Amino acid sequence: MKIIAFLLAILLVTMPIAPALADQVSNLERVPELSTGAKAFDLHCAGCHINGGNIVRRGKNLKLKTLQKNHMDSIEAIATIVTNGKGNMSAYRDRLPPEQIQAVAGYVLDRAQADWR
Secondary structure, three states, X not given: OHHHHHHHHHHHHHOOHHHHXXXXXXXXXXXXXXXXXXXXXXXXXXHHHHHHOOOOOOOOOOOHHHHHHOOOOOHHHHHHHHHHOXXXXXXXXXXOOHHXXXXXXXXXXXXXXXXXX
């Protein structure tokens, strides 16, 4: 009986830790993709979007609040803009393969969620 109570106590203590560990593992799996996205962003995007800003149109930055306001706060939405362009932003479908566009979109969303720090 004491063993069951002990095991139950351990389970209750470690349950809140399990999701955090799962998040760490999933982030570790994404590190190569984020690295690829960061390199492509630095090469193709940072000229206008340094630190998530926008030197051409100040209100069209890559900060999370702006992405959410414009319904661009998903990898799919960001990838669509990178692929097709919009307004003053050029399309990159002829310059970047789809995998790199997805990596850039993932990087942008990751940095936006971290407030570009």
